Every structure is written in C-alpha cells, then in structure tokens.
Amino acid sequence: MHETIDTEYLTDFLEALLAIPSPTGYTDQVVRRCCTELDELGVDYELTRRGAIRAVVRGESRDPARAMIGHVDTLGAQVRRLKPNGRAALVPIGHWSSRFAEGARVTLLTRSGAYRGTILPLKASGHTFGKEVDTQETDWDHVELRIDVEANNGADLAEHGIAIGDYVAIDPRPDMRDNGYINARHLDDKAGVASMFAAIKALLAGDVRLPVDTYFLFSIAEEVGVGASAVLHGEIASLVAIDNGTTAPGQNSSEKGVTIGMADSVGPFDYHLTNKLIDLCIEDRIPFQRDIFRYYRCDSASAIEAGNDIRTALITFGVDASHGYERIHLDALESVARLMVAYARSPVQIKRDREELSSLKGFTRQPTELSEEA
Template identity: 65%
Template sequence: MARLQIDIDYLAEQLKALLAIPSPAGFTDTVVRATCEELDRLGVPYDLTRRGAIRAWVKGKTSNQRRAVISHLDTLGAQVKMIKDNGRLELVPIGHWSARFSEGARCTIISEKGSYRGTILPLMASGHTFGEEVDKLPVGWPFVELRIDALARTKADVGRLGIDVGDLVAIDPAPEFLDNGFIVSRYLDNKAGAALMLACLQALAREEAVPTVDTYWLFSISEEVGVGASAVVPHDVASLVVVDNGTSAPGQNSAEFGVTIAMADQTGPFDYHLTRKLIQLCRDNEIRFQRDVFRYYRSDSASAIEAGADVRTALATFGVDASHGYERINMHALRSVAELLTAYCLSPVMIERDAKELGPLKGFTEQPLEEAEQSLGPGKRNNGKRDNDKGDR
C-alpha cells in the first residue's frame, strides 16, 4: 500500500502545542499528559512507564514480529549550579548545547515555590558599562548568568524566593511559522518528530488503514541525556525506526527538504537491511530523500541497543539548520518523513526469520558482495569485455 496523505495543518497544530509546553529532560510530566490526551482523542491505546515514556500501539493484520517507531518529547535546558552573591544564577546545561545560544534567551526557573521568569545574559551585558570588553568575553557556561525577574539583588533575596541549586530552567522556544513552510524555533529537535508521529497516527485513523503487523509508537522522555529508549522498547519488537533531526550544515548531506536517511552516527552504522528498506520505500513512493553520516550525534537507537534490545534500527530525519541552537526546518521535510513512516508501517515484512529472537542460520539475511556492473557507454570496453558481456556472472 502506498504512503498516506498527511494533514500538514494538523501537524503544525500539534507542533505548536508541543512547543508551548516546557519539557527539559527531567521535567516532562506535562508534555507526556498532553501527548496522552491527544492519543485518547485519536483513539490510540497506550501505556506509560513509571517515569512517563509512552508506549502507544496500533493493531496490525498480524502480531508476528512487531515494529516500532520512536521520537522523544524531552528537550535541552539548564539547571541552577550556584546562587551568586549578586543574586544571579550560575547554570549548567541539560544535554549538550553551546552557551552562545543561551545569551539573551528568555526562560522560566522552576522552583518548589513556583515559577519565575528571567533572562540569560553574558557576565558583561552592558556596553555602556564595559565598552568593547563585552565583545571579548569568552563563550561558555561560566561566562553567562541568569537574571531573575524578581527582587533578587543578593543570595539571601534568592533564598527567600525559594530558588535553590538544582532547580530546572526551561528556555523559551520562541517559535515562528512562516507562510513559505519554514519553521524557526528552539527544540524542533524533537518536538517536530513527536508532532509528525501524531500526524501519522491521525492519517492511519482517518484512512482506517491497518498496518501489516502490530506497530508501537513510542515517545521517550530522556533522549537528550542519553537514555531515552532504554526502558520503553518491548522485547518482541524486531525493528525500530527512530525519528529525529538531521544536521543541515556545511560538510553534511542533510537537507531541510525531503527525508534524510542516516547511514551512521557516532555509535556506528545503522542496520543495513532496515536502512535500505526505508531508502527503497522513498524510491517506490516518490518521496524525496538523501543520505547522510553524523559524526557528533546519537539518538534513541543507541540507548535501545545499549540497554540490550536485539532490534534492527534505522534513523529517518528531517533536516534542521543550527541544530541544538535556534533551529530551522521546513514543513516539506516533516511531511516527507511522516509519509515515509506510513508507507513503512503498511509495507510487507521482508525478513520472516526476525519473528523469533533466536533461530537457525536458515532464513538469515545476506549482504551483497558481487562486483558492480560498470557501463562506460555504447561500444566501450569494460575490463576487456563489452558493457553487455557479463562473462561468467
């Protein structure tokens, strides 16, 4: 069955709703509840892990060798490292992101007594005071501080507000949706992935399409700190497609249009067969795609494998410019990834042996080693033979 049509208005609506909910890793209860409410509205059943990772599922034509798709709901953020004598807060990051993207950001400090608004500023923030020295300050978390929008001139003042070491800081995403399809915001990684997964589920429900096999739709809550999929992938899942951002940047082959299929990340190559299945589905369904290799990148695939899941994994991404900064994507990429996921869950199972965790050699996969045919043009010779002469092969 071909790809399903994706409602991009619904996708955009869900992305806006998710971006509006602060969810740095460690503070994800609210976004989990909102996602579950949308699953309820779509009529998709689900369970939660103790900490709140979501395991939703759609029944297939058979329960033999289940599939799964995963994205994460948590984002980057910060925590209070120290309360300074001047009433400002020293921060440490949640996840890996540069302090240069924090400068000037509006944010919310989440304390036990309630929330406070504030701004992250460089230590030398006033040109009228420091002159040219403001441009000489190094980049790094020791060189920024959080100014609280409350009476907080001293450490004692901050204590009276109830703010303490370890309190979480949620950075405003500041989203902007343009008419030409571009979307600019923090945390498109990976609120966009979660939104497009919901759009897939909406399309399946609308078309009353039944997947080939039972398919789990997973939403993890701690990917940005490296352990997202470690406790949510069921043992009976044979293949796991991860949805996350591709890095559209100099030296990369990712793009803000179409699907970017990751061939490898810093943990190594993705599964040969599942990755090439996604590529072939793009070709068969005329979905624009490109391939890329990520050097400084890991995803829910790594945490699933490290936790002991014997599962084939692949990574389908939407190209993001300035990832882990002030990010930009295009709706074309989000729609393309969503179309690919619908085509995938409706596609036939190719490796029947994967239905069992252990089995004999019979039915095990093969990877081609034959020498490729080389066409040099009409009448040209290739290794002493004409281009239409295959010799003994």
C-alpha cells in the first residue's frame, strides 16, 4: 500500500517555514510554527529546554523505536563589531562563504526591535573603486552590513539599540516554478522539514498502525554541528537524517529522486540501515541514487558524538549551490517523503536492537562471499 504525498501541502508548508527567520540560536518562532502544525495534525510532541522537537507517531511496540530528523535552523550571521563608518562587521553562523552573502537583503534582530539592511563588500561601487570591486578579497573580513537607519559611526548604531552579537537573518527569496523547480536560500533544511511533515500527514491519512514508535525529530543547531546531541533517548535504535545532497561536478546526487548518503566527512553510515533504505526504494519503485559527501556532516554525527549507540543513515534531496542561493526540485522532496513513509511502515528486521547490550544471538552479518562473476 503506497500513500500519496500531498505535494501542495508540502510546498505550502515550505513557504511558511521560509518566511520565518531562524538562524541557529534564533529559532523560537520556527519551533512554535512547527508545534502549531503538529497540533493541527494531532501528533504528540515534547520540547527540550532549548526547543528541539520530539514528535511521535505511536506503533504496535515502543521499541526498538525509530527516528527521523531534520533541522529548522539555518545559516546566518551575527554582528561582530560596530564600525566607525556606521556599518557593522559580521561573523557567519554556520559554514558558508561571504561570496553568497554579498548583496543579500537581511533582517537585523536586536533586543529592541528589527531593522532591515544589506550585506555589501567593502568596495561596493564601481563608480568609486573601479576595477578594485573585482579584485578585492572574498571573506567575511571584506563585507559589512549597511543598516537602513541614519548612522555615521558606531555610536549612532548603538543609539538605535544595535549591539555586538545581534542576529542577522538572510532573506530566503523563494521562487517556486510550475515545472517543479524551487529556488531559495535555506532550503537546507527547511525543505527536508516540510517533507517530514508531508510524510507525517500521509502516515496519518493511511490509518495503519506502525510496527514500532516512530519519532520525528526537529533539531535547532545542526548548522553549528550539535543538532541531535540532546534530542534522543534510549528507546531509539535507529536514526535517519533528512538533509540536502549536493548536486555538483564530482557528485552523484540529483535534483530528482532520493539521494542516499553512503558516507559523509565523519565516515560511513550504518551498513544495515542504509541497505534497508535502498531495498525500500527498490520495492516501492522510488527513484534513487547513492553518493558520498566529503565536506559535509549532518545530525547523525552529533548524535553519535553525544554517546548514542544507534544506527544512522542519511537520505537527501539534491540541492544545487548548497549554502548559497539553492535550487531543488519537488520530485526529490516527494520521493524523500515517500521513502520516509515506507521506512516508518516497514517491519523491524533486527529485533536484537531492542536491547542496548545483548549477546551474540541475533547479531547481524555482512556478506563476504565472492560474487559468481569474480
């Protein structure tokens, strides 16, 4: 039985998420929006102290529970210094190049209110600097935030309540085309989160009891490397991260279908869980490809580093120009949601995972036999 993914719901919720500024550290509002949606769907959830969400769709058994995780936080910046010229120096939130920040319209979030502004290179006018606008260096020391207030020096900025550490949210500028292409900033990972909600909606519409409790986790600090470190618990035996796959020369990811991550910069994902996802794609005729990401890590890394003994895997939607002005295709989001539904409904294969510590009985095997063609 294959549940239909409501792609209109998926894209509408994606637009709603993109409209909410949520750089890492400033995620309260997007967390509230996700919780409101869970209330609408009738899904139980609880929050950690800082706002990571742990929603659950109950199954026939409590364990070995499964989890899927996406992150609601995005890239952004903070004010590093108030400059004598009345502008602000910046430091990035997350790992992204200032090349993609140049020209961005932004919202500056202060204790006293929000301001609009633009990130510009230090030499922004060809009429003033000539060819130097093309030869200046590209890094965060060579951009500044021009804020739309009257300010001729740092003291003027301070009088407006602007201070070191204030958050800078980058405008997403979404553009959704009728042919399925979606352009925006912050599709990593708000597109993944929207796919998760579409999968939840499909599971509930199917009215079929899941084999085990299935958790949908939403982390708030993935872009700084600690997203899943505090949202798991002992009953969860496997964790599938939902994130972006980079479509670029030298990569095998695609903007269509599911891209299954075989390894990232931390190392290989769990052999058995990854192959289960591949088998589900084959059985349910979900188009897929495999890839390895050398300069990339996801929530599974922080989960393992926090001491969780869990199986991890990664399923992705292909993103062109990741951590820049990104592009994806709705086909990939629908395929990812279909795989999440198939995974949640699939029977448990490794029953021994119910126990954190056990004997060799029921332990897994990996094939070592030579192929007949070898």
